[in-house]
Amino acid sequence: MTLHIETPLIESCTMSVTSGRSVWLKLDALQPSGSFKIRGIGYACETCLSRGARRFISSSGGNAGLAVAYAGRRLGVPVTVVVPETTTERAKELLQLEKAQVIVHGTSWQEANAFAQSLIDVSDAFLHPFDDPLLWQGHATLIDEVFRSGLKPDAVVLSVGGGGLLSGVIEGLHRNGWSDIPVLAVETMGAASFNSAVRAGHTVELEQITSIATSLGAKRVCEQAFQWSKDHPVRSVVVSDQSALSACERFLDDHRILVEPACGASLAVVYENSPELKSFSNILVVVCGGATSTVDQIRVGEKSR
Template sequence: MSSSSSTAAGSPSPSVVALTSSSLVNQQQQLQSPLHVNTPLIESLALNKILSTEGNNGVRVWAKLDALQPSGSFKIRGVGLHCSRVVKEKGVKHLICSSGGNAGKSVAYAGRRLGVKTTIVLPSTIPLETREKIQAEGANVLVNGTIWDEADILAREIAEREGADGYIHPFDHPNLWEGHSTIIDEIYAEYTAGMVPKPDAILCSVGGGGLMIGIIQGLRRVGWDDVTIIAVETHGARSLAACFDAQKHVRLDASQVTSICKTLATRAVCKEAWECAKSHPVIPAQVSDLEAVEACLKFVDDERVLVEPACGASLAVIYQKHEELVKLNAKNIIAIVCGGNTTSIKSLMDNQRALSALTPTLPAALTTTTTTTTTTTTPFAVDIISTTSSIPSTTTNNNTPDDISSLTSTPLTIQTSA
């Protein structure tokens, strides 16, 4: 394990940030009420237009805007519930999480709201802006190693000393799934109020699979077992698709995990994700990194909401009229706009430029979307992306984190269609 852990300079003391007098007064209330907010479900005329064709008019798309959560992503739904429970039921006073961005931000936010200390361990490759956003929540940010696994080792060591119940896994825990399932409760409430029709399909991005599990659990609870989920990954982060290929729970080689969508870049979905995917109508779909990045840029113009490429992957299925979506012939579609903190307009544009520069040198088939992939390693050094952007270009996770990537300066590996 790398031993380069260090406390980030200038980090505000968690106790100062977390325990203002009003938060002390309200602490009991905070423990009772959820830490996430109900998010808007808006119909996107721009997305409707993309999918409505001459022979198939009247396709409607709603965007469930979880990018508007206070922590910047859907993660707070599950993380908030989990943190509230361990604080309330187990008396945890210190929450510890290893993360590459969104889970860490959500744990830090939850800790501030609950008035407890938080420690977030990041690999050194996580951009300064992300660290600063987490510190701004009052978290103690530590840096250890260059990949999530190394950060996670330190997080678990700290949790052993400080209390194991304070360790928060980014996606593999029933509390997280239960929290994420509230997305469906909100959609169902709008349905029963006559605001939206029952969806035929829901688009969601898959990393470790926690979000998808929550959505499936929510659908079952409201009796919508027949609603299809399009489970979206990038070609370089196809851990769920690999399970479908093998028809069993499998783990990718580290060399196969190459996507710049670092919050999707997991070697394996958690076992429960595969169990859920087998027993519900789930269609795996993959897009390229470039398609995910470009979807973010289009969406910010279309709906004024900035998301990171992990979320853009789901939107790309619509922008690209992905064959799996077209085949489904769905009329009413909900896209989970799961959000993400680890991006900016500049980094999206930098990535778009870098990925576009690579694309023309590869076969045209690269930009098409199929479920079969082979790997082409380009001679380009990844620094072209990683120095100009907060998003790493190569990921080689050795584990199954939420929003983690190991960032190396090896050549950029791009997944191409076969």
């Protein structure tokens, strides 16, 4: 049994016409927890359960926390999620719907995470949002599914936050013999920890996250993601918040699927026909999702920019 589903792979007529190339969408926004996160977190939770874990602990009020809560409910394991005071009521409501215990602590994810770590007992498993080899192994199944479909893209476009999806996708490319396929790693200005690492030649910690795409708001990208930037053809792309928000609205009109600004960052590269796409005629875009996003949040964000 796997906790994730095999998601649709479709060609987008509107995005293909807009960009002048074939654009294929891997629709992981349709995962039961609302994002790609359930691939890796589901695998990690199953693995931890087999090793004797009796409770799952998370420190994310976003997609990772929701994936842990969903996995725990499906596996019959209690889940505690510690979230900062900035977490939206919508996110807390979704976590509670999945029967998770929600603890609000601190003004930042760092404070919430430190408190979550203090709760860990010998029979508990802590599920990191992005920095765990089990997660990357699970996220790699996304590429396994594309490989089985018979489609080989010229490039993969995806969003980068902490680097878990990037690490998993590249692991999937390599284990399917596609180590030659480049990846366009997209971030928004104000949350570009991967771009900062690439430019510096080592991981660096951002002073603060100023982007509206809070799901991309890891102040430091994981070491594995940075290592892949040296061992695999990865191109770092940075877009504006406005571009990401506009892409969310266009995607909702085109495909009737609402995604968060973090996902909109990747879509913006295609909608705006970014120069980085120039040499590719057949691209795969990972539509990573966003369970807590609402239309009002997207529109309010656009008005404030």
